[in-house]
Amino acid sequence: MPAPTKEETLLMILKESAVKKYGEERAKVLEPPLQDLARALVAIENYPLELEEEPSFAR
Numbered sequence: 001m002p003a004p005t006k007e008e009t010l011l012m013i014l015k016e017s018a019v020k021k022y023g024e025e026r027a028k029v030l031e032p033p034l035q036d037l038a039r040a041l042v043a044i045e046n047y048p049l050e051l052e053e054e055p056s057f058a059r
Helices: 006-022 024-029 030-048
Strands: none
Touching: 006 024, 006 030, 024 030
């Protein structure tokens, strides 16, 4: 069994959080936006920043 991708891991975390906060039924309704959010988080994480573009809080 291959290791889960970063997107799959984030989606699992987001879904677990949604279940805890909103319940199983509402979490199922929220799954498509959670998938979009997981995809966006991976894209943000993988976006290359040049040193001079690095946000000031990261220094």
